[in-house]
Amino acid sequence: MAEICSVCSKPLDKTNAVTCIGCGREIHFPSEESAEDSCGFIVTQWNVCGLAFVCKLCSNQQPFGNTKTSC
Numbered sequence: 758m759a760e761i762c763s764v765c766s767k768p769l770d771k772t773n774a775v776t777c778i779g780c781g782r783e784i785h786f787p788s789e790e791s792a793e794d795s796c797g798f799i800v801t802q803w804n805v806c807g808l809a810f811v812c813k814l815c816s817n818q819q820p821f822g823n824t825k826t827s828c
């Protein structure tokens with residue numbers, strides 16, 4: 758069964774799918790070069806000091822982009 762990206766509604770390949778920390782849905786892996794076109798953003802999660810991903814829909818509602826910290 759095919760996963761569908763919740764942002765662009767195109768099929769997701771498991772190799773380029775990531776999970777949004779805001780809504781838990783799977784989206785395409787965001788590319789930093791084309792942030793405008795990507796389905797989400799890479800953020801650094803404060804509590805785990807690791808990379809996390811947030812979809813475009815959630816990033817419009819919550820300031821996930823401001824959670825960057827230096828670990």
Ligand SMILES: [Zn+2]
Nearest residue numbers: 762765785796
């Ligand atoms: Zn997508």
Ligand SMILES: [Zn+2]
Nearest residue numbers: 777780812815
């Ligand atoms: Zn989301």
